[in-house]
Amino acid sequence: MQPDISVRHLNKTYGDGFQALKDINLEIERGEIFALLGPNGAGKTTLISIICGIVNLTSGEVKAAGHDIIKDYRKARETIGLVPQELNTDSFETVWDAVSFSRGLFGKAPNPDHIEKVLKALSLWDKRNNRIMSLSGGMKRRVMIAKALSHEPQILFLDEPTAGVDVELRRDMWEMVRKLRESGVTIILTTHYIEEAEEMADRIGVIRQGEIILVEDKAQLMTKLGKKELRLQLQHKLDQVPGELTLEPVELANDGWELIFTFDSQQEQAGVARLLRTLGDLGIEYRDLQTRESSLEEIFVGLVHE
């Protein structure tokens, strides 16, 4: 099956000479949730903007749902819905008119039933006759999503969808995204909230200084690059790591009251057993122990600062 998004050797250099994207290659499969992570200015929005037709590419090839975004731009764009980062709305329009406008703009015949369904799904139905300027920030964000869904896109881009929205709305949006995926929509999201990517994404792509440095299945990424920690609360304070343990990835914390052993999450538990045995041999007693897996955020920070 052909990928929904195919990006090959994509480069973008702006008029001032700044190279925003460098030889990007990326494929996103139908029906997956793909999270694109990267620090500010890494090129996430430029990449999305090129795929959606807002920014011109310098070289390379991009296809959406199998259609070239330049040669066959109509068919390519028909399949795409975009929720941009900024809250760009027509303040004086009503919610209903703004969403209907988007549907028409994307070449779809009026369908009040569909608009009603979208507005109800986003809890906007009661606000349909309100002018957008009278809505709260969170509601405006919902309107942006409703506009992007008005023409029933096959691919949905969410550029920082939950930036500045409250926790409840964020949870609602995650739920909505999952439902969309269940209906077969491919979702590409950029986010600063790593928790969001961890919660929702099937695959993660990391972009740094215009280059994709990693694309990986989320679970595999967590396993491959994730670390585990074993923390031991000691009965007696230690001044330094005992000589027998210096070859192990062990460090003291909490003024010598805690011993931390870091190991690969892929590694067998042999290291832990060996450590505990050595501690027993040395007569080092502990009150408690915990293990903790590193979060996606820690993996991400590690990657972008490499």
Place this chain on the structure above:
Amino acid sequence: MNLYGIRAIYKFEMARMKRTVMQSVLSPVISTCLYFVVFGSAIGSRMGDIDNISYGAYIIPGLVMLSLLMQSISNASFGIYMPKFSGTIYEVLSAPVSYVEVVIGYVGAAASKSVILGLIILATAKLFVDYDVLHPFWMLSFLVLTSITFSLFGFIIGIWADGFEKLQIVPMMIVTPLVFLGGTFYSIDMLPEIWQTISLFNPVVYLISGFRWAFYGVSDVHIAISVGMTMVFLALCMTAVWWIFKTGYRLRS
């Protein structure tokens, strides 16, 4: 062709006219009526006829043209500038619409508003001044052609402008003087010869002259030249718009 897309843009723009009827319709109609009252009924009755046409009636085509040009430019420039200003332009740029369709939507709406306004002003003028339309077909053709041409011009200004001030500069600093010096209130035959020659470099002379011919059968320049010059200006504007979309000037980086 994305007809639904064109319809969406057109409807959206026309809806703004309904929302701002005071500013879009009433205000230009009232200000033009003031000209009819002052120059047509009051001062006009004390002035001599020009080309056997009463002064009040003589200035009607020029005044309608003044409103038409200003409103066409203003409607179209504002129509495309506002999405740029508010950021909603992203939606148009990412939609499956060609630049021809975008132009038809925005310019079509701006020109429609101007034509409606022009007809309202003409109807209102009847209340103050008696006039006839000798060639209704040509009068309407000039009305539509000028509206489209100057809406295209306004569209270009709207894309070029990066602030509200620039939106006003061209209509106020260039178009208004050209209209006033383009024979709105007089025939250019009344000017000294050197100023007659200079006036021929003013494109608005050809618009007003042609429009006046459609009313009364008299003109400063031959009707064919008027039509030709209007078409040349239309072609220039279309070329500029084509270049804007081809290069993405101030739209796509």
